[in-house]
Amino acid sequence: MIRLRERVPVAFLLREGEPGREYTVAGWVDTVRSLGGVVFIVLRDRSGLMQLVVKRNVSREAWKTARKLSPESVIAARGVLSESQAALGGRELVVEELVVYSKAEPLPIEPRDYEKTTLAKRLDWRFLDLRSPRNLTIFLVEAEMAWAAREWFREHGFVEIFTSKIVGAATEGGAEVFSIVYFDKPAFLAQSPQLYKQMGVIAGFERVFEIGPAxxxxxxxxxxHLTEYTSVDLEMGFIDGYEDVMDAVEGVVRSMVEAAVKAYRDRIEEYFPNAVTKLPKDIPRITIREAYKLLESEGVKVEWGEDLSTEAERKLGEIVEREYGSPLVFVTEYPWRARPFYTMRKPDEPEWTLSFDLLYRGLEIATGGQREHRYEVLRRQIEEKGLNPRNFEWYLNMFRFGAPPHGGAGIGLERVVMQTLGLPNIREARLLPRDPERLTP
Amino acid sequence: MIRLRERVPVAFLLREGEPGREYTVAGWVDTVRSLGGVVFIVLRDRSGLMQLVVKRNVSREAWKTARKLSPESVIAARGVLSESQAALGGRELVVEELVVYSKAEPLPIEPRDYEKTTLAKRLDWRFLDLRSPRNLTIFLVEAEMAWAAREWFREHGFVEIFTSKIVGAATEGGAEVFSIVYFDKPAFLAQSPQLYKQMGVIAGFERVFEIGPAxxxxxxxxxxHLTEYTSVDLEMGFIDGYEDVMDAVEGVVRSMVEAAVKAYRDRIEEYFPNAVTKLPKDIPRITIREAYKLLESEGVKVEWGEDLSTEAERKLGEIVEREYGSPLVFVTEYPWRARPFYTMRKPDEPEWTLSFDLLYRGLEIATGGQREHRYEVLRRQIEEKGLNPRNFEWYLNMFRFGAPPHGGAGIGLERVVMQTLGLPNIREARLLPRDPERLTP
Structure with a gap:
């Protein structure tokens, strides 16, 4: 009688099991081969792989079942742990009882050879694609990073909030917003929790964070690019300047990367040889004007006073990696014309702002800055951007009844995963990616 | 020169500050009164309230500023901590420097007298409504519960996943789904991550969870009811039966309630006299057929073989509270006709299912059960429910290539908060509630 409650992960058995003792394991059949009166099964669970040996002379019933197994079927086995030079990890389970929960048909894609399958087809069969330990690892890393971010936030006094994703007006203007049919009213999907996280600070939470869909x-x-991604958002009140926000972003991202490497170093090194496994002690911070100069000195044409192009960001990442030895760089003081209305401008140079992007291997993974909290200035900035203050009445009201100086940032979770592991496509870092063509599974 | 980085929470000062030392505090002006050459300010931050004393003969400049302060303005103060019998907490800060970051106009609602304001108006001015420590506490409790749930999941081997909220088809059939304009395609907002969390288990994560919008x-x-709420979802593979899922739900909910009470006992007892602050050692589990009998014996008419009405659930909560001394009760074995197609049925009594609801003070806060993982049975169940298997092709395919026995549940975060604190309306437990009439703020 197999009780799944008694099941132990195979990695535990290989590492800490006691030979001679009985154990129960369960998972997917990775491979199976029959040799006379013996069937060798490699069992795979989330923790790893392990050999099971099913001998006719130990259990005829189990042996008969094992001979008919197909790869990816789901089984459980009870047996005695035994040393074995031939088995991976030097141990195997000699099976006394075997149960099949689900027989697998021949597979439409081969997860272990995922590189031979197009990404589109892999995503069509996502639940099989993830049977590759390499692909599963991406999401173990993602979960670990989310946990590490939350732990960092908690240790630094940030309160988690859950803001509405259905909104009555497009957050920051612009056309890149999905419309919803909300009973008889028009509504939209939130592009970010920007205004709501500011509300959290002003309402008295002081420091808030949210990890949710955008x-x-x-x-x-x-x-x-994805049409739906996971945004790690933070907003903090009572700051001395936007440097405090950069310190927070640096703290969060560092803890994300370091936690993932700590938890999964072996797998990361095995499956992602191009991964970042160590961050430098200091992350350089350069103004965008310094970035323009660096880029120009390397022959990359940039428009002074404009945002950086994707290509310029990529090149800047290369330069910083070479000059500072850092895969991460903060670019600061973006031009006012390239930033949204709520950005605080530099007091002495109002064409530049107290804002930043964080580039990781030449890709923007975070954007943030100090927010304008002075009602009159904010109102003027809305007008200067060509927006109608009447559409922002609710938002503007927040600054009439006591708003502390504050700032914040949004970090793209999938992008951090992608750049840490060196993935070629962000869709690999999203369980169920959505793009203009893909809505399923 | 005030540096906000040096700021300490007022609760820390009252509890652990050293009299005679200099400190910086910041927050909102709760009350202010002027008496000759002295201004008394009660400062409020997230941690609590504290008196500041601004004396003309200590700093004339600070005193002049303080005399003009309005309630809810945002200030910071630097000064020396001093013992004071008259002040709340027995201590006050004698101010040497005072900075005003944001002057508040007269308030449209009075947060401290929130009971005199309609809930609708409170929600219109949510950022002021939350200036009431009682209302802020609701969300501190909510954040603590989310943290505790995640911690429980992590300790029990669940991996966090981030599923798409934009879906190509309505998850479980039914009309209660929001439509989206997705480029040129029809799409919907996910009613739950049901099918995707099952995918996580089948893909090899074994145990997954997600805390996100539904x-x-x-x-x-x-x-x-809310049109958007936070769902605490879990799904676990390799279960012996649906009792394992109930054990998990019990573990999660218990850790949520206990963590919140541990973190905020004083505030909960002060602001929510009707709150649950202790859970019984055992949570009773009764079949719905037992529930029918209990209800009938108390004169509540129920339809045998039907779901429980809201009124029946409320009454059952009362009976269980009285008979078992428990605010929580699992009701099990719901009728097949009242459960979705993916529910596993009782092998010996197929009109009843291996499913459950968890009631908390007579309100459903969680629903779950074992899922049917056998392809042929699942296909028949889809047909039996009058659905077209072709619309579930992607989902059905998952059961052809190795699906472990599994089950799961969804827990409504706001409902757990509401019932724990004894709130009269779920809108109070949602930062920005959405209902058919409300889309803002």
């Missing part, structure tokens, strides 16, 4: 109706077909 | 286009105007 929606962008961008018709881009690139390797780094 | 969307229901229900035109209900009740005190317990």
């Amino acid at each position: 929606f962008r109706a961008e018709p881009h077909h690139t390797t780094r | 969307f229901r286009a229900e035109p209900h105007h009740t005190t317990r």
Whole structure:
């Protein structure tokens, strides 16, 4: 009688099991081969792989079952742990009882050879694609990073909030927003929790964070855009300046990367030889004007006073990696014309702002800055951006009844995973990616 | 020169500050009164309240500033901690420097007298409504519960996943789904991550969880429905039966309630005299057929073989509280006709299912059960429910290539908060509630 409650992960058995003792394991059949009166099964669970040996002379019933097994079927086995030079990890389970929960048909894709399958087809069969330990690892890393971020936030006094993703007006203007049919009213999907996280600070939470979905109706077909992604958002009140926000972002991202490497170093090194496994002690911070100069000195044409192009970001990442030995770089003081209305401008140079992007291997993974908290200035900035203050009445009201100086940032979770592991496409870092063409599974 | 980085929470000063030392505090002006050459300010931050004393003969400049302060303005103060019998907490800060970051106009609602304001108006001015420590506490409790749930999941081997909220088809059939304009395609907002969390288990994560938004286009105007809420979802593979899922739900909910009470006992007892602050050692589990009998014996008419009405659930909560001394009760074995197609049925009594609801003070806060993982049975169940298997092709395919026995549940975060604190309306437990009439802020 097999009780799944008694099941132990195979990695535990290989590492800490006591030979001679009985154990129960369960998982997927990775491979199976029959040799006379013996069937060798490699069993795979989330923790790893382990050999099971099913001998006719130990259990005829189990042996008969094992001979008919197909790869990826789900089984459980009870047996005695035994040393074995031939088995991977030097141990195997000699099976006394075997149960099949689910027989697998021949597979439409071969997860272990995922490189031979197009990404589109892999995503069509996502639940099989993830049977590859390499692909599963991406999401173990993602979960670990999310946990590490939350732990960092908690240790630093940030309160988790859950803001509404259905909104009555497009957050920051712009057309890249999905429309919803909300009973008889028009509504939209939130592009970010920007205004609501500011509300959290002003309402008295002081410091808030949220890790949740963000929606962008961008018709881009690139390797780094998704229409739905996970945004790690933070907002903090009572700051001395936007440097405090950069310190927070640096703390969060560092803890994300370091936690993932600590938890999964072996797998990361095995499956992602191009991964970042160590961050430098200091992350350089350069103004965008310094970035313009660096880029120009390397022959990359940039428009002074404009945002950086994707290509310029990529090149800047290379330069910083070479000059500072850092895969991460903060670019600061973005031009006012390239930033949203709520950005605080530099007091002495109002064409530049107290804002930043964080680039990781040449890709923007975070954007943030100090927010304008002075009602009159904010109102003027809305007008200067060509927006109608009446559409922001609710938002503007927040600054009339006691708003502390504050700032914040949004970090793209999938992008951090992608750049840490060196993935070629962000869709690999999203369980169920959505793009203009893909809505399923 | 005030540096906000040096700021300490007022609760820390009252508890652990050293009299005679200099400190910096910042927050909102709770009250202010002027008496000759002295201004008394009660400062409020997230941690609590504290008196500041601004004396003309200590700093004339600070005193002049303080005399003009209005309630809810945002200030910071640097000064020396001093013992004071008259001040709350027995201590006050004698101010040497005072900075005003944001002057508050007269308030449109009075947060401290929130009971005198309608809930609708409170929600219109949510950022002021939350200036009431009682209302802020609701969300501190909510954040603590989310943290505790995640910690429980992590300790029990669940991996966090981030599933898409934009879906190509309505998850479980039914009309209560919001439509999206997704480029040129029809799409919907996910009512739950049901099928995707099952995918996580089948893909090899074994145990998954997600805490994220769920969307229901229900035109209900009740005190317990929201069109967008936070769902605490879990799904676990390799179970012996649905009792394992109930054990998990019990573990999660217990850790949520206990963590919140541990972190905020004083505030909960002060602001929510009707709160649950202790759970019984055992949570009773009764079949729905037993529930029918209990209800009938108390004169509540129920339809044998039907789901429980809201009124029946409320009454059952009362009976269980009285008979078992428990605010929580699992009701099990719901009738097949009242459960979705993916529910596993009782092998010996197929009109009943291996499913459950968890009631908390007579309100459903969680629903779950074992899922049917046998392809042929699942296919028949889809047909039996009058659905077209072709619309579930992607989902059905998952059961052809190795699916372990599994089960799971969804827990409504706001409902757990509401019932723990004894709130009269679920909107109070949602930062930005959405209902058929409300889309803002």
